[in-house]
Amino acid sequence: MIFPLVLIGKLIYFISNTFNLGSGGTWPGEVALYFQPKILDYFFSQVKKGIILIAGTNGKTTTARMLRQILTQFDKGHYRVIHNDSGANLLNGLVSAFIQQSSWIGKIDTDWAILEVDENTLSLVISNLKPQTSNKQKVIVVLLNLFRDQLDRYGEIDVIAGKWSKALKKLPKDAKIVLNADDPLIAHLGMTSRPGLKAGVYYFGIDDTKSFLPEMEHATDSIFCLSCGNRLSFEGIYYSHLGIWRCEKCGEKRPEPDISKWSSPLPGLYNQYNTLATVIVAKSLGINDKQIKEALSDFSPAFGRQEEFVVNSKKIKIFLSKNPAGFNESLKTVLSLRARQLLFVLNDYIPDGRDVSWIWDVDFEMIPSNVKVIASGERAFDMGLRIKYSMKQLRVIQNLKEAIYSGLEAIKKGETLYVLPTYSAMLEVRKILKGRKIL
Amino acid sequence: MNYQLIIGWLYPDLMSTYGDRGNIIVLKKRCEKRNIEAQVKNITLETHHRELEKCQLIFMGGAQDRQQKLAGSDFLKNKGPVVKKMVEEDISALFVCAAYQAVGHFYRPYQGADIPGLGIFDLTTIHPGDQAKRLIGNTVGEIINISGMYRKTIVGFENHGGRTVLGSKIKPLAKVLHGFGNNGEDGYEGAIYHKAIGSYFHGPILAKNPHLADWLITSALEVKYKRAIQLEPLDDTLEWQAHEFMLKRLGVSHD
Numbered sequence: 001m002i003f004p005l006v007l008i009g010k011l012i013y014f015i016s017n018t019f020n021l022g023s024g025g026t027w028p029g030e031v032a033l034y035f036q037p038k039i040l041d042y043f044f045s046q047v048k049k050g051i052i053l054i055a056g057t058n059g060k061t062t063t064a065r066m067l068r069q070i071l072t073q074f075d076k077g078h079y080r081v082i083h084n085d086s087g088a089n090l091l092n093g094l095v096s097a098f099i100q101q102s103s104w105i106g107k108i109d110t111d112w113a114i115l116e117v118d119e120n121t122l123s124l125v126i127s128n129l130k131p132q133t134s135n136k137q138k139v140i141v142v143l144l145n146l147f148r149d150q151l152d153r154y155g156e157i158d159v160i161a162g163k164w165s166k167a168l169k170k171l172p173k174d175a176k177i178v179l180n181a182d183d184p185l186i187a188h189l190g191m192t193s194r195p196g197l198k199a200g201v202y203y204f205g206i207d208d209t210k211s212f213l214p215e216m217e218h219a220t221d222s223i224f225c226l227s228c229g230n231r232l233s234f235e236g237i238y239y240s241h242l243g244i245w246r247c248e249k250c251g252e253k254r255p256e257p258d259i260s261k262w263s264s265p266l267p268g269l270y271n272q273y274n275t276l277a278t279v280i281v282a283k284s285l286g287i288n289d290k291q292i293k294e295a296l297s298d299f300s301p302a303f304g305r306q307e308e309f310v311v312n313s314k315k316i317k318i319f320l321s322k323n324p325a326g327f328n329e330s331l332k333t334v335l336s337l338r339a340r341q342l343l344f345v346l347n348d349y350i351p352d353g354r355d356v357s358w359i360w361d362v363d364f365e366m367i368p369s370n371v372k373v374i375a376s377g378e379r380a381f382d383m384g385l386r387i388k389y390s391m392k393q394l395r396v397i398q399n400l401k402e403a404i405y406s407g408l409e410a411i412k413k414g415e416t417l418y419v420l421p422t423y424s425a426m427l428e429v430r431k432i433l434k435g436r437k438i439l
Numbered sequence: 440m441n442y443q444l445i446i447g448w449l450y451p452d453l454m455s456t457y458g459d460r461g462n463i464i465v466l467k468k469r470c471e472k473r474n475i476e477a478q479v480k481n482i483t484l485e486t487h488h489r490e491l492e493k494c495q496l497i498f499m500g501g502a503q504d505r506q507q508k509l510a511g512s513d514f515l516k517n518k519g520p521v522v523k524k525m526v527e528e529d530i531s532a533l534f535v536c537a538a539y540q541a542v543g544h545f546y547r548p549y550q551g552a553d554i555p556g557l558g559i560f561d562l563t564t565i566h567p568g569d570q571a572k573r574l575i576g577n578t579v580g581e582i583i584n585i586s587g588m589y590r591k592t593i594v595g596f597e598n599h600g601g602r603t604v605l606g607s608k609i610k611p612l613a614k615v616l617h618g619f620g621n622n623g624e625d626g627y628e629g630a631i632y633h634k635a636i637g638s639y640f641h642g643p644i645l646a647k648n649p650h651l652a653d654w655l656i657t658s659a660l661e662v663k664y665k666r667a668i669q670l671e672p673l674d675d676t677l678e679w680q681a682h683e684f685m686l687k688r689l690g691v692s693h694d
Binding site: 218 | 452453455456457458459460461464465468484485503504505506508509575576577596598641642643646647677678680681684
C-alpha cells in the first residue's frame with residue numbers, strides 16, 4: 001500500500017514547511033521507507049523517459065541543476081523533471097523528493113528524475129533500478145570525482161570506488177555511464193577491459209595545457225596506478241589528482257574524452273568539469289549544441305555556491321567549501337577574483353564531518369600576504385590555528401554574526417567579502433544574511 | 440651558532456590522509472620561530488634509505504588501505520630497518536594511526552593473513568571484525584611516562600578499526616580521559632619507546648598539543664648536539680585556546 005505512505009509523507013512535508021522545522025527534505029521519505037522499503041521502485045517505475053543519477057565528492061548539486069535547466073528549458077521546456085534539490089541525497093532524501101512532487105495518491109507525472117546521490121548510497125540506488133524495458137526507460141549514471149571527504153563518515157575513497165565498481169556491473173546494456181577521464185580512480189571504473197561491465201561508457205575531461213598547475217597540490221589521493229600500483233606519471237594536473245595521467249609500467253592511461261570543450265557559465269575549473277558532464281548527458285539525449293547553450297545562458301548556481309548578497313553597497317559572496325579539494329578550488333577562484341578579505345567558517349556538526357583535521361590538507365599558503373583572513377565558526381580556534389601556521393593576517397572571531405560584520409567593515413563600498421564555509425556554516429551564514437540580523 | 444634539524448617525512452604522498460601534513464608544518468614553523476634551521480626531507484618509495492639516515496626527527500602518518508599496502512612493502516624491506524636502528528639510538532620519531540600500527544609486530548585484519556610490522560614497538564594490533572564498531576571521535580588523554588611536561592593533557596581526533604595492545608617492553612603515552620585510545624578497553628592511549636611516540640590521535644596531533652611538538656624538537660636537538668637544550672617559549676595563545684575549547688566541550692577539567 002503506497003497511497004497512505006505518500007499521504008503521511010505529504011502531511012509531514014506540509015507540517016514541516018508550515019512550521020519551518022527544516023526537516024521536510026528527509027522525514028517524509030524516512031517514514032515511507034520504514035513501512036515500504038521498496039517505495040523507490042514504485043516511483044522509479046512511473047518516470048516516463050529516464051533516471052539520471054549523479055554522484056561524486058564535489059559538484060553534484062551544480063551538475064544536477066545545470067542538467068535540470070537544460071531538460072526543462074530547451075525548446076521552451078517540454079520536459080518535466082523531478083530533482084532532489086534540497087540537497088538531501090540519502091535514500092530518505094530521494095524518496096522525499098518524489099513524495100513532495102507526487103499526487104496525493106502517489107502518482108507521478110514526470111519525464112525525468114535527476115537525482116544527486118550520496119557516495120555511499122549510490123550502490124543501493126542502482127540495485128533498486130529496474131529499468132522499464134517496455135517504454136525504453138533510460139538510465140544514466142554520472143560519476144564526477146572522488147576526493148578525501150569526511151573520512152569519519154564516508155570512509156576511504158578506494159572503498160567507495162570498489163562498491164561503485166560492483167554496482168555499475170548491474171546496469172543493463174543500454175544504460176550509460178558518464179565518467180571523469182581525468183580522475184584516475186573514476187576513469188578506472190570504465191576501463192573496457194573490466195569484466196562484467198555491460199553499460200556504455202562515455203568520458204568527459206579537460207584538454208587545456210594552459211590550465212596545468214605549476215606543481216602538484218598536497219591533497220592528492222589517486223596518484224598511484226589502480227591496475228598495477230605504480231606511481232602515475234602526469235603530463236599535467238588541473239587540480240588535486242585530476243589531470244592527464246598514464247602508468248609507465250602497465251600502460252593504463254587517461255581515456256580519450258568524448259567531450260573536452262564547452263564554455264562554462266560559472267567561474268572555476270571545477271565548474272568546467274560539471275559543465276562537461278552536463279553537456280555530454282544532454283547531447284546523448286539528442287539535445288543539440290545551440291539548445292544547450294541557450295538553456296544554460298542564464299544559469300545561476302544553487303544556494304551557497306557562489307551565491308551573492310548585497311549589504312550596504314558591499315557584496316558578500318559565499319563559496320561552499322567542505323573538503324580539501326573543494327576548498328583549494330574555492331580559494332583559487334576567490335583569489336583570481338582579487339579578494340582582499342576572506343572569512344572562513346568551520347563547523348564540525350554531522351553534515352560537516354566531526355573531524356576537522358582536513359583543514360591541514362588545504363593549501364592556505366597560497367593566500368598572498370596582503371589578503372586579510374577572519375576565522376569563525378564552532379571550530380574557529382582550529383581554523384585560526386591553521387591560518388596562523390600559514391602566516392597570514394588573521395583575526396579569530398567565534399561569533400559568526402560578529403565575524404560577518406567585522407569582515408564587512410574591513411572592506412570598502414563596491415568590494416566583496418568572500419565567505420568560505422562548511423555545509424552547516426553555509427546555512428548559518430545565509431540565515432544571518434537573509435534575516436538581515438546584523439544590520 | 441644556529442641549531443639545525445633535518446625532519447624526515449616518510450611517505451608524504453602515501454601515508455598522509457587525515458591532515459597529517461599539519462605535524463610537519465607545525466614542527467617546521469616552531470623551529471623557524473626559534474631560529475632553528477629546519478629542513479624537511481620527503482622520504483618516498485623512490486628515496487634511498489641513506490637519505491633517511493641523515494634525518495634527526497622522523498614522522499610517518501596515516502593512510503588508506505591501498506596506499507598503506509604500497510608503502511608497507513617498501514617500509515618492511517627498505518626504510519623500516521633503518522628507522523628501527525634510529526629509534527634504538529634515541530632519534531625522535533612520531534608515528535600516527537596507520538604508521539603506529541606498522542611499527543608494531545603485526546596487524547591482524549578481520550580477514551586474510553597477518554600483515555607483518557617492523558617490531559620497533561612491542562605491540563600488536565587486531566581488527567576485531569567487519570561488524571565491530573570503529574573507534575571514532577574527539578578524544579583527550581593525560582600524558583604519562585614523559586617527565587617535565589608543562590601541561591599534561593593532549594587532545595585529538597581518533598578514527599580506527601584496529602585495537603592495539605602494548606607488550607611489556609613499551610609504555611603507554613597517555614591515560615584516556617575521553618574517547619577510546621589504543622583499544623577502548625584498557626584506558627591507555629599511544630605508546631612511548633626511547634624518544635619515539637606512537638598515537639591514534641590522527642592527523643595534526645601536534646597543532647593543538649604544542650608541548651608534545653616541543654618535546655620532539657628538544658629530544659631531537661639534545662641527541663644531535665649531545666647536551667641539555669631549553670627551547671625558547673613561543674606565543675601559543677591560540678594553540679591553547681583550541682586545546683581548551685576541546686577540553687571544555689568534552690567536559691574534561693584538568694591541569
